[in-house]
Amino acid sequence: MICQDCKSALPDLLLDPAAAANRAAREHMESCAQCREEFRELEATFALLDAWQAPEPSPYFDQKLAVQLREAAAEPPAGWFERVKTRLMFNTGRQFRPAMAGALALVLLVGGGTFADLSLGHHQATPQVSATVNDLRIIDTNDQALQTMDMLLQDDGSTNNTTTAMPPRS
Ligand SMILES: [Zn+2]
Numbered sequence: 001m002i003c004q005d006c007k008s009a010l011p012d013l014l015l016d017p018a019a020a021a022n023r024a025a026r027e028h029m030e031s032c033a034q035c036r037e038e039f040r041e042l043e044a045t046f047a048l049l050d051a052w053q054a055p056e057p058s059p060y061f062d063q064k065l066a067v068q069l070r071e072a073a074a075e076p077p078a079g080w081f082e083r084v085k086t087r088l089m090f091n092t093g094r095q096f097r098p099a100m101a102g103a104l105a106l107v108l109l110v111g112g113g114t115f116a117d118l119s120l121g122h123h124q125a126t127p128q129v130s131a132t133v134n135d136l137r138i139i140d141t142n143d144q145a146l147q148t149m150d151m152l153l154q155d156d157g158s159t160n161n162t163t164t165a166m167p168p169r170s
Helices: 004-017 022-030 033-050 061-074 080-090 093-112 113-120 131-158 160-165
Strands: none
Touching: 004 022, 004 033, 022 033, 061 131, 080 131
C-alpha cells in the first residue's frame, strides 16, 4: 500500500480499527511514520469534535424568524431579479449556466454591496419592513448568490463537453 491510499483509508480506520478492510492500512502504518502521524492528528481532531458542542441559537431567533415570515407573506410578488435567480437555481437547461455564471460573477465583482440593493430595491417601497429584517435578507441574498456561484462552478467541470461543442457567439 502506498501513502496516498493509506491516507484515504485513515477515516475508515479511525471509525472501525478492527475491520478486515483496514488491514493493509494498519500494516502500512506500522512501517510508515508519516502516516502514523497523520492518523494521530486525525484522531486528535475527532476527539476535539466529540468535545465540541453546537452553540445555542441567539435569544431572539424565533421572534426574528416569525417577523420575517409575516413580512414575507404580506409583501408583493417577487420582482424580476428574484424570478431570474429562481430560474437560474432550478433551471435544468444547463447550456445557459456558463453565460449566467459569468454575468452573475460580473455583477458580484462590480456591484458588491450594490448587488444586494438591486434585489431589494422594490422591497424598500414597503415601509413596514424593519431594518433588521432588511439586513437579514441582504445576508440571505448574498449567501444564496454565493451558493449559486458554487453550484455553477462545480457544474462547469461536468458540462465542458457541451460548452466546447458550441463555439462562442460574438
Ligand atoms: Zn505512509
